[in-house]
Amino acid sequence: MQPHRWSRSSRLSRRSVVGGVAGAATALGVGAGSAGASVGAPGTAATDAAERPFRAAARRSARRPNILFILGDDLGWADLSSYGSPHIRTPNLDRLARQGVRFTDAYSGSATCSPTRFSLYTGRFPGRTEGGLAEPIADRSAGLEPTHPTLASLLRDAGYATALIGKWHCGYLPEYSPTKSGWDEFFGNFGGALEYYSKLGLGGEYDLYEGAVREGDAEYKDLRYYTRVLTERASEYVRRDHGGKPWLLNLNFTTPHWPWIADGDKEESAEIVRRIKAGEKGALFHRDGGSVEKYTAMVEDLDRSVGEVLKALKKSGQERDTLVFFASDNGGERFSYNWPLSGNKASLQEGGIRVPTIVRWPARLDGGQVSHEPVYTPDWTATLLEIGGARPDRAYPLDGTSLAPYLLKGEELAERELFWRVRGERALRRGEWKYYRGKSGRDQLFHLAVDQREQADRASGEPELLAELKAAWERTEKGLLPYPG
Structure with a gap:
């Protein structure tokens, strides 16, 4: 599996989202420990100063x-x-x-x-x-x-x-x-x-x-x-x-x-x-x-x-x-x-x-x-x-x-x-995007930078990207042992 270079702007947008929340936490006198880990999630400060x-x-x-x-x-x-x-x-x-x-x-x-x-x-x-x-x-x-x-x-x-x-x-x-x-x-x-x-x-x-x-x-x-x-x-x-x-x-x-x-x-x-x-x-x-x-x-x-x-x-x-x-x-x-x-x-x-x-x-x-x-x-x-x-x-x-x-x-x-395979499920992450197929058998696409919860399926709006990530998953999977039975 060869390293794939994604757009620099894609990477920066991820950092800007997290960095903005961390900065807001700092302004409020809260350590960025929870803010950086989970955008908008409740939590307690675990750092003496912002990360x-x-x-x-x-x-x-x-x-x-x-x-x-x-x-x-x-x-x-x-x-x-x-x-x-x-x-x-x-x-x-x-x-x-x-x-x-x-x-x-x-x-x-x-x-x-x-x-x-x-x-x-x-x-x-x-x-x-x-x-x-x-x-x-x-x-x-x-x-x-x-x-x-x-x-x-x-x-x-x-x-x-x-x-x-x-x-x-x-x-x-x-x-x-x-x-x-x-x-x-x-x-x-x-x-x-x-x-x-x-x-x-x-x-x-x-x-x-x-x-x-x-x-x-x-x-x-x-x-x-x-x-x-x-x-x-x-x-x-x-x-x-x-x-x-x-x-x-x-x-x-x-x-x-x-x-x-x-x-x-x-x-x-x-x-x-x-x-x-x-x-x-x-x-x-x-x-x-x-x-x-x-x-x-x-x-x-x-x-x-x-x-x-x-x-x-x-x-x-x-x-x-x-x-x-x-x-x-x-x-x-x-x-x-x-x-x-x-x-x-x-x-x-x-x-x-x-x-x-x-x-x-x-x-x-x-x-x-x-x-x-x-x-x-x-x-x-x-x-x-x-x-x-x-x-x-x-x-x-x-x-x-x-x-x-x-x-x-x-x-x-x-x-x-990043590639994963388990019985009945498949997943692949490239940059901010994740391809996922669960036990329903439906191919899904999630933009993790803005949707860590995987609720907004972007498959219909990004068909070419979905096809590309699916093909990448299948190329890697071909090199693995098949499940018995």
Whole structure:
């Protein structure tokens, strides 16, 4: 897929809309955190001063950075106060945004958990690999082939220490494991979800392991609240002496994914465990539980946990030379706050794939900045490989574009096409325009600069553009594996 240059005036009109709202917020004494993220959306100020449009800093560093890549699970685009949430308070992530760059138009690689993780680990569309066709992986029939190069294996070959703590969700033992795909260390769960105290997974199995490489490897017994356990492990890792090596830590929380169990909810936990052990299929989905209040508690707990890990990083003396990345693996679910976006997890509408994204690297990036460039998960793989001095495998070409020239040198990003495919839906974004076909089978066209909510279908008024974007989607799709069945 070749980069496509869109008109300069189109790009400027997007910035003028957002910039005008941000400026109005500043005049009213409100930080631009919510205004820049969601035009006209309610929200609370999360910045001490108005954010500035992104501009690369003229700084250099001889050191390759450590990489702390943090993923929330099913966290919606506006679930952080710095992205406009009127009721969820996330001071630690808001502080991270003030210290770095907040992206308003950042996307996940897919609309559900495991395909996005495939796109992150491989830097390629999920449909390039058989395991990525599962949306998401729900059994032991699919996974990330150990022979496929990954972000971790390529950085490890370039001299990095590598670890994954938390949710893997790219296949089960004995065939698949993080330790088979480039991570030196693994501590976490293999499946897509688990009960936060008992660690029971979707099939009723215990799902917490340390360093597992073979079926039958010992489970790690810890019945404390899972987010606490992961936070402790991650804090220990960033404090550790890695023998002078830079390190990559993929920290994959399960919060705020269902079941809706907050820290301390042991009675609710015990009831779900009872139902799982009684053989009730789908008990972990917790369709009869949860609330906005419970979800708020889980997101705020995630924020506290990230804060603890960042505090450990600072105390270790490595904060300046560590690139911290925070995002969600896909859009929010039942109780998420996505306004003004439409759709949620599993949909290719904006609410299913646009995600909060923050990057901080004190040695190279100025803080208090906001970027409105459209970017998505495979881009970050390419970016981190370039920054880390690792070379992609030519036999497995990346689908993402490295953002390093934009972030570190101020080079303008060429307009290009961001592509998504899930069963029954398709989407492609080029510049300010988005082509979308949902389960209705109708081709639609939206001008996202003025219609983030995707309510004004411009297909009839822009037939040539619609045809062009549809053809671009179909050209890319031809290069992917077909869905089975």
